Every structure is written in structure tokens, then in C-alpha cells.
Amino acid sequence: MKKHSLAEFFKSKSFYALLCVGALAIVAITMVALNQTSDKDQGKNLVDLNEPIVSDVAGEKSNQAQDKPAVNNPTSSTAANNKTGTSQTEVAFQPTPQPTGKVTEPVTDGSVLEFDAEDNHESAAANKTDAQDSTKSDSTKQTASAADKNAAANSSEDKTSSEPEKPSKEVMTPDSLYFDVDKGLAWPVTGNIIKNYSVDRVVYYETLQQFRVNPAVLIDAKVGAKVVSAAKGVITKITKVDETGTTVTASLGNGYSVVYGQLADLKVKVGDMVKEGQELGVVAKPTMYYTVEGSNLYFQVLKDKETVNPMLYLR
Numbered sequence: 001m002k003k004h005s006l007a008e009f010f011k012s013k014s015f016y017a018l019l020c021v022g023a024l025a026i027v028a029i030t031m032v033a034l035n036q037t038s039d040k041d042q043g044k045n046l047v048d049l050n051e052p053i054v055s056d057v058a059g060e061k062s063n064q065a066q067d068k069p070a071v072n073n074p075t076s077s078t079a080a081n082n083k084t085g086t087s088q089t090e091v092a093f094q095p096t097p098q099p100t101g102k103v104t105e106p107v108t109d110g111s112v113l114e115f116d117a118e119d120n121h122e123s124a125a126a127n128k129t130d131a132q133d134s135t136k137s138d139s140t141k142q143t144a145s146a147a148d149k150n151a152a153a154n155s156s157e158d159k160t161s162s163e164p165e166k167p168s169k170e171v172m173t174p175d176s177l178y179f180d181v182d183k184g185l186a187w188p189v190t191g192n193i194i195k196n197y198s199v200d201r202v203v204y205y206e207t208l209q210q211f212r213v214n215p216a217v218l219i220d221a222k223v224g225a226k227v228v229s230a231a232k233g234v235i236t237k238i239t240k241v242d243e244t245g246t247t248v249t250a251s252l253g254n255g256y257s258v259v260y261g262q263l264a265d266l267k268v269k270v271g272d273m274v275k276e277g278q279e280l281g282v283v284a285k286p287t288m289y290y291t292v293e294g295s296n297l298y299f300q301v302l303k304d305k306e307t308v309n310p311m312l313y314l315r
Contacts, residue, residue, distance in 0.1 A: 177233060177253030184315040185230040186276055188260060189283065189297045191220040197309045207292040215307040216259070216300035223295045225283045229274040230258055230299075230314075238270055243289045244298045248280060257305075261298025262287060 009015055195203065195218040202211035221227075229250065236257070237249040244261030248268070251257045264284035268274060286295050301310040 177251065179231060179233075179252040179254045179256040181254075181313070185258070185301070185310070185313040186228070187219075187314055188230045188280075188299055189219055189221045189225055189227050191225075191297070193311075194218045194220045194293055194296060197307075197311060199307060205289070205293075207288070207290055216261070216298050217310050218290070218293065218296040219299055221283045221295060221297050223283055223285055225297075227260060227263060227280050227283060227297060229276055229278045229280055231276050233258070233274055235268050235270050235272045235274060238266070243287060245284055245287045246281075247298070250274060255304040257302045259298070259300040259302070261300070262290070262296065 195214055197217050198214045201213075203214050204211050231252050233250040233252040235248060236251045237247075239247050239249075241247060244259075246263045246266065247259060247261045248263060248266065249257060249259050260280060262284050263281040266281040267279050268281075274280070283295055283297055286293065290296060299310055301308050301313060
């Protein structure tokens with residue numbers, strides 16, 4: 001039973017608690033003993049400042065022995081006086097010799113020594129030299145920066161001069177346009193004339209089944225055929241009307257202008273400058289005015305807003 005109870009006690013938490021408390025007690029006792037030992041050692045190392053140092057005392061005694069004047073006992077009558085009935089001897093006192101060297105007194109009259117004046121002159125000269133050097137360095141930096149700027153400007157000028165000059169493009173404006181009447185107009189589309197220009201007499205329109213004047217020419221062309229500019233000019237108007245569908249007007253200069261009707265898929269817009277032979281669009285399906293005549297290009301020439309015969313200018 002006792003063995004069993006001891007085994008249970010060793011396994012219980014109270015045993016470990018007692019074990020920890022014992023270990024902490026041992027550590028505390030050890031720390032206290034170490035602190036007491038260190039305090040004793042520190043007490044031994046302390047020095048009483050009131051006690052004189054042995055070496056200093058010995059030095060003072062030797063100095064005092066050296067400072068005492070030596071006593072000479074001469075035998076001459078001038079050195080000693082012997083009184084009758086006494087055996088005492090009087091010794092002549094010799095005064096302590098005073099030092100014969102000259103003592104340098106401090107200068108109190110405010111005068112400056114010669115080497116101090118020289119030092120002041122040298123320091124002033126050094127400061128002047130430093131100021132001159134700083135001024136020179138500043139001027140050198142300014143000169144270097146100016147040189148860098150000039151070099152950068154020269155390099156930019158060299159680059160500009162080394163770049164090849166691009167050919168200037170011809171800029172066309174309505175005022176600068178000029179239509180050469182002798183040169184005439186190019187055909188805007190390849191095809192036959194299916195209805196001639198006629199403003200003096202009426203012609204018959206099969207689709208409308210009526211007679212009427214024709215201020216333009218109708219050039220036979222398939223749907224989708226490419227339409228090009230008849231001359232150099234500027235696009236001034238794009239409209240859409242019942243008779244001619246999408247219609248483009250271009251100014252040629254000298255009061256001349258041309259009209260292209262029944263177009264589709266335009267490649268230009270108002271304000272565009274066009275050259276002779278430049279594509280404007282394609283031929284569209286005929287409007288309801290020309291269903292019987294078939295697909296064609298409506299081509300009209302105006303001079304000062306008056307219609308003229310296009311056949312006089314087509315070459």
C-alpha cells in the first residue's frame with residue numbers, strides 16, 4: 001500500500017509543484033550568496049581618499065630633505081663665537097639663494113607680438129585666395145554651362161540641316177484652280193452616249209414616255225463601274241435627288257464645274273481636292289427616271305452656272 005501511494009504521489013501534480021518550488025528556492029539562495037560575495041570584494045577594492053599614499057609621503061620627505069640647507073661647521077673664528085663658561089657654538093645663518101633667472105612678465109600694454117601680426121596677414125591672404133578661387137570656379141562653371149548650351153544648339157542645327165528636305169506638296173484651293181479649256185476633260189467612265197445633250201429641242205425619254213430637254217449626257221455603264229474625276233478640282237456639293245440619285249458636284253476653276261449623277265459607294269466628301277483620274281465612286285442602279293434606259297452615268301458641265309455641251313470638252 002505504501003509503495004502504491006508513493007507511486008501515485010510521484011505521478012500527481014503536487015509532486016511537480018513541490019519540485020519546482022524547491023528548485024526556485026535553491027536558485028534564490030545561490031543568488032543571495034553570490035551578491036554577498038561580490039559586495040565584500042567591492043569593499044576591499046575601495047580606497048580611502050583621506051589616507052595619504054605611501055609613495056606621495058616618501059616623495060614629500062625626500063623633497064623636504066633636499067630643500068633643507070646644508071650646515072657647514074667651519075673652524076675659523078669668524079664662523080663661530082665661543083663664550084666663556086659655555087660650550088655652545090653659534091652657526092652663521094646662510095639665506096636661501098634666490099633664483100637669478102629673469103621672469104617673463106605677461107604683456108599688459110595691449111601690444112601685438114610680431115608673429116601674431118604675421119599670422120593675421122597670412123590668414124587674410126589665405127581667405128582672399130579662397131575667395132578668388134571660388135569666384136574663378138563659379139565663372140568656370142558658368143562658362144562651361146554656356147558652352148554646353150551652345151553645343152546643344154549647334155547639334156540641333158546640325159541635325160536640322162542634315163535632315164533631307166521633304167518635297168513640298170502642292171496645295172490646291174478653289175481660288176488656285178485653273179481649268180485648261182484646250183486640254184479639255186477626260187472621260188469619267190468608259191461607255192457609249194445613250195442620250196445626247198439637248199437644250200434647244202426636246203428629246204424622248206422612254207421611261208417617262210415624254211419629250212423633254214436634256215442638259216447633260218447619259219453615258220452607258222454597268223452597275224459598279226468605276227467613275228473617276230474628269231479634271232483636277234475640289235468637291236463642292238454632294239446631294240441626293242430623285243432624278244439623278246447621289247450626285248457629286250466639283251469645281252474646276254475659271255467658272256467651270258462638272259456634275260456626276262447616279263453614283264454609289266462614294267470615295268470623296270465635300271472639301272476634298274481631287275486630281276484627274278481619281279476615283280469618285282461607282283455607277284449605281286438607275287433611278288426611276290431611267291429604268292428603261294438602263295444603268296448610266298449622268299454627266300453635266302456648267303460654265304458660270306449655265307449648262308454647256310459636255311461633248312465640246314471631252315477628249
